[in-house]
Amino acid sequence: MDPYYVQQLAIGLSLGMIYALMAIGFTLIFGVLNVVNFAHGEVYSIGAFAGLLLITAFGPPLLAVFLLVLAVGAATGFGLERLAFRPFRRFSDEASLKSRAMREATLMSSLALSIFTREAMELVFGSEFQTVPLDYLINEPIALGPVTIVTGDIIIFVAAAVMLGGLQYLLTRTATGRAIRAVSNNPLGAKYVGINTNRTIVLTFVIGSMMGALAGIMVGLYYGAIFPAMGFTPAVKAFVAMVMGGLSSIPGAVICALIIGVSESLATTFVSSVWADMVAYSFLLLTLVLFPQGLFGKGRDRV
Amino acid sequence: MTAALLEIEEATRRFGGLVAVNEVSTHVAEGELVGLIGPNGAGKTTLFNLISGFTPLTSGRVRYRGRDITGLKSHQIGRLGIARTFQNLRVFPNMSVFDNVSVGATGAVGLPFFRAVAGGRRRSDAISRRSLAALERVGLVAQADDLAANLAYGKRKYLEIARALAMHPDLLILDEPAAGLNESETAELAAFIRSLRDEGLTVMLVEHDMALVMSICERVVVLASGQKIADAPPDAVRRDPAVLEAYLGVDE
Structure with a gap:
């Protein structure tokens, strides 16, 4: 096989991992609340800007940047839930937890918060690309035999794999994870067995936003392009991955995110980069037409 | 007399103009097996929801082991030792x-x-x-x-x-556990609930199946239109004219 294609495959995988990190945020929140968080793309931009500010102010090692971005992501998720979601959950019975009115209200409130945040960032930083100090760009080429990839591909892949592995461990092996799964299975039942559902919901926002923020800074340093609207495209791709994966299936979303990433990268290679964005949308259309439950959806078992 | 584990004092819940539960007072003693019955819409499930903190009380108090638990959240009440099951199952x-x-x-x-x-x-x-x-x-x-x-x-x-x-839990609240079970399954369930009681668990049971309630409960509380109309051992409840009227719709 031509090494060039292997290279594109590697790039596609790291791109897919970014989408996967983003898709987790959508999926977790959809699981517990049955709502789509439209402000998720801004979490990504906030992560990138937080990292950039830290880099320009102190120039710490890369790992410290990532850790701070994770903390900022956690705080963002916490605030997001407070501002855009909590106010519409005054009644905690199951009917309002999963009601349409509540869902539509938070669609609006999260969209409003997203627009507000993006505009505020543009006001402060301007809408153009920020320059990233060259030392921090993660695009050193690495030659693996005939294939050349960059450090960023490896860093993204490893960091995302660690995060996803950690999440899987959390969800399946710990009491906290069982609580999250219990709330997404049946919020009211979970409440009565002593689970603090509100805290669990906040936790899903915190986890999802940590992953989103980390994805933002990694992409920012990979391409050297950090700007307030940068979160839009990956959020759309991640949203498609969530829908393809069956809305609340985490493994499904991750697999579909990787499929989208690799297909985009291959589309860039074989057709042109202009067509790459079409890939995700075509997948979305095909999924909705052919597999309305998503590729990994479990049908309507969550009434 | 054994100490009351759970005391309900004039519990009232209004939904708009509808008074679902109207000044109901009762208690559950430690180790007791109490039944709660009433025609459809009598407010049984609402009363359970008031006890387990799911629906806030409009007025009145709920005390558990002498402690006022009115207004606590349901997960907090769960941790205090009141566990419940649901009429329509809520397993994960x-x-x-x-x-x-x-x-x-x-x-x-x-x-x-x-x-x-x-x-x-x-x-x-x-x-x-x-x-x-x-x-x-x-x-x-x-x-x-x-x-x-x-x-x-x-x-x-x-x-x-x-x-x-x-x-x-110290108090187990069962909301219509026999719903949807056939006769032999119901008998099995009755024996099971009894055995829980015999092990010292206090049980409160809401049930449509009169036979089940009458056969295993020591005391039966009857609600009709949100009000308590009887609170007595099964035999007395069976003969109570107010209960007969509520269930059979006897004319005055």
Whole structure:
């Protein structure tokens, strides 16, 4: 096989991992609340800007940047839930937890918060690309035999794999994870067995936003392009991955995110980069037409 | 007289103009098996929801072991030792039978977040033991690894009871446990509830199945249109004219 294609495959995988990190945020929140968080793309931009500010102010090692971005992501998720979601959950019975009115209200409130945040960032930083100090760009080429990839591909892949592995461990092996799964299975039942559902919901926002923020800074340093609207495209791709994966299936979303990433990268290679964005949308259309439950959806078992 | 475990004082709940529960006062003594009956729409489930903190009271108080629990959140009430099951089952369908029960065991312990994440072998062993014991009690150990959604309906009822038992409650509230069960299953359930009582658990039972309530409960509280119309041993309730009227619609 031509090494060039292997290279594109590697790039596609790291791109897919970014989408996967983003898709987790959508999926977790959809699981517990049955709502789509439209402000998720801004979490990504906030992560990138937080990292950039830290880099320009102190120039710490890369790992410290990532850790701070994770903390900022956690705080963002916490605030997001407070501002855009909590106010519409005054009644905690199951009917309002999963009601349409509540869902539509938070669609609006999260969209409003997203627009507000993006505009505020543009006001402060301007809408153009920020320059990233060259030392921090993660695009050193690495030659693996005939294939050349960059450090960023490896860093993204490893960091995302660690995060996803950690999440899987959390969800399946710990009491906290069982609580999250219990709330997404049946919020009211979970409440009565002593689970603090509100805290669990906040936790899903915190986890999802940590992953989103980390994805933002990694992409920012990979391409050297950090700007307030940068979160839009990956959020759309991640949203498609969530829908393809069956809305609340985490493994499904991750697999579909990787499929989208690799297909985009291959589309860039074989057709042109202009067509790459079409890939995700075509997948979305095909999924909705052919597999309305998503590729990994479990049908309507969550009434 | 044994100490009252649960005291309800003039509990009232209005939904707009409808008074679902109207100044109902009663109590449950430690170790008692109390039935709560009434025609459809009498306010039985609402009263349960008031006790378990799901619906806030409009007025009145609920006391548990002498402590005022009015206004506490339902997960807090759950941790105090009041466990309940639901009329329409609320098991976690996409989790294994064992995980369902261990959520109950964990929730009751109320792990602080970081310890919950870190796990802690000793603590999680305790949770596993508790969960297994509860499954054993209802006879579902063999199905521990099955998905809850794959259990037969009757078994899911027992799973829900096991989940409640894993919380080590002092008061178990069962909301229509016999609904949808056939005669032999109901008899089995009656024996099971009795055995729980015999082990010292206090049980409160809402049930449509009069025969079941009359055969196992020591005392029966009857609600009609949100009001308590009787609170007596089964035999007395059976003869009570107010109860007969509520159930049979006798003209005045």
